[in-house]
Amino acid sequence: MMFQTILSVLTELPSHIANAEHKKLIEETIALTIGGKETKQAFDYRCAIINVSNQIKGVVDGKVQALVDTLVDIQEVLYKGDDQRCPRNVLRLHNSTWYHAILCREVLGFKLNEITRKFYGTYFHDLTAHAPLQLRLVSGKTANTEEEECMFNTVKSITSATSNGHPDHIIGNLFIRLQAEEQLGKSRTTVAKQESQVSKLAKSLGLCTNTMIPILVIKKHARSWQAHLQRIADFLLPGKGIWWCQKEGGIEFSDSQCALKDRS
Numbered sequence: 001m002m003f004q005t006i007l008s009v010l011t012e013l014p015s016h017i018a019n020a021e022h023k024k025l026i027e028e029t030i031a032l033t034i035g036g037k038e039t040k041q042a043f044d045y046r047c048a049i050i051n052v053s054n055q056i057k058g059v060v061d062g063k064v065q066a067l068v069d070t071l072v073d074i075q076e077v078l079y080k081g082d083d084q085r086c087p088r089n090v091l092r093l094h095n096s097t098w099y100h101a102i103l104c105r106e107v108l109g110f111k112l113n114e115i116t117r118k119f120y121g122t123y124f125h126d127l128t129a130h131a132p133l134q135l136r137l138v139s140g141k142t143a144n145t146e147e148e149e150c151m152f153n154t155v156k157s158i159t160s161a162t163s164n165g166h167p168d169h170i171i172g173n174l175f176i177r178l179q180a181e182e183q184l185g186k187s188r189t190t191v192a193k194q195e196s197q198v199s200k201l202a203k204s205l206g207l208c209t210n211t212m213i214p215i216l217v218i219k220k221h222a223r224s225w226q227a228h229l230q231r232i233a234d235f236l237l238p239g240k241g242i243w244w245c246q247k248e249g250g251i252e253f254s255d256s257q258c259a260l261k262d263r264s
Helices: 002-016 020-035 042-056 062-078 087-108 122-135 146-162 167-184 186-203 215-220 222-231
Strands: 211-214 244-247 250-253
Touching: 002 020, 002 042, 002 062, 002 087, 002 122, 020 042, 042 062, 042 186, 062 087, 062 122, 087 122, 087 211, 087 222, 087 250, 146 167, 211 215, 215 222, 215 250
Parallel strands: none
Antiparallel strands: 211 250, 244 250
16 A cells, blocks of 8 residues: 555656656656566555655745645554554544645546546555554554565565476475574564664654644635535544644644653
């Protein structure tokens, strides 16, 4: 779900950038991050979207930046373990997914490339509609099967590199080497290293800020905004100044890592 959404955004975004230099910057960043990899994992796409956010900061239109940043926020929350599941992260994911959906419509629109014509399909709906509700019950990391899916890449790599291609040799060779990797803890080490790298990349962005929904967006998408407030009604009930406040530019939610350390 997550990597497919990132892939769709990375594929679609450059064609919606009017400025040629900005478009080239995004394309080059994507190419440098994942362009040379034959087999791409969710980890690669997560790094790519973070790198794009970093490279376009202060360069592109604010809506484009917000589109990418909300996706960075979403992937960060969804890959946290159950020990980090808390009200603040639930609110953050609700806000980020809603705002991301709005920005997709405003920046990308509905005239999409052939390759991403199903952009607003199942993956988009699952991410924006179901993921925040799911986080109230279980962590995103608990629900995803990414580590299991990585096994297929391992199987493919072992088979192509160490097998003679004969069916009677592939299976035995494969199980022996998989067991060896498991005993050595290689797969667990790889996952830990990947998470550490993504975490370091994300921290370099300095996105430890509360979610701010501009008043112009609220007015333009009033019905969608009302539906969003209904979904987070439990955060609104404590009243103004607890989880949200009204500012001159819009509504600010206290959902950042920095804002609610004592409330998480």
